[in-house]
Amino acid sequence: MQSLIEKYRTILVSLAICAVILIGYILKKADEPPVEEPSFTAAAEVEKPINPENPETETAKSPEKVYVDVKGEVVNPGLYEVRQGDRLKFVIDRAGGFTKDADKKLMNLAVKVTDEMMIYVPKIGEMETMPQSLPAPVSSGAGSGEDKLNINTASEAEFETLPGIGPSKAATIIQYREENGPFKSIEEITKISGIGDKTFDKLQEHIFVQ
Incomplete structure (x- = not known):
């Protein structure tokens, strides 16, 4: 029995040392804070390339450009390039604003403009004096x-x-x-x-x- 112990003493000592080292490693890892693994979703979002040929994936499509003709009592009448859906106030501002004779009360500045739209700003009193119809002359007797x-x-x-x-x-x-x-x-x-x-x-x- 004594000879058997002597024969395997070296092996037993080696196993005991290995067990001590393994236990120490396990205890050390248990004291360290856990490391979060990266989310596959987040990684995919970071690595997703931006396609320069399709800007709609990043920003909304730019409004369409349209042309409107501004006439009447504005500082600078003329043809203006604006964005589809711009309010009338923006267009009037582009034309330099109203003149001092403009009848502003007849203008709805909240209206959205469209392509080929003609905007006319009347003078003060112009619409009131403009005849709605021209009656035909009536004679008092028979005539042509x-x-x-x-x-x-x-x-x-x-x-x-x-x-x-x-x-x-x-x-x-x-x-x-x-x-x-x-x-x-x-x-x-x-x-x-x-x-x-x-x-x-x-x-x-x-x-x-x-």
């Missing part, structure tokens, strides 16, 4: 067709210049013409409610059809 009103083309405002025709009857005449087509004769106007023989007697010298 130029002195009479063509009831197939006359506007509501022009009908109101005729004797015995007010806003209500003028609107009724327009409605009748839209629903039934052009008048075939001046006598047909008597089919309209409110226009009887007496009214027609006053009208017939001032109207014609064509």
Whole structure:
């Protein structure tokens, strides 16, 4: 038995030394803070190349360039290149702003501009004095067709210049013409409610059809 121990003493001593070293290494590693492994997702994001040919992957596409024509009461009227969807205020500023005579209250500066848009800034009082329609002259007696009103083309405002025709009857005449087509004769106007023989007697010298 003694000879067996002597024979394997060296081996046993070596194993004991190895066990002590292994235990010491394990205890040392247990005291060290854990090392976080890099996230595969984060690594992929870092290594992802930026494609210079496709800037939409990094930033939004630049707005489209459009052209607008600015006229009227601005400091520098003319053609301007702006971005699609810019507000009217930006365009007016590009044109140098309003002049002192500009009627600003008629301009909606929040409107978005579009390509080929024409922007006109009127003078103060210009829109109020601009006639909506030019009534045809009405003579007091029979005359040529130029002195009479063509009831197939006359506007509501022009009908109101005729004797015995007010806003209500003028609107009724327009409605009748839209629903039934052009008048075939001046006598047909008597089919309209409110226009009887007496009214027609006053009208017939001032109207014609064509």
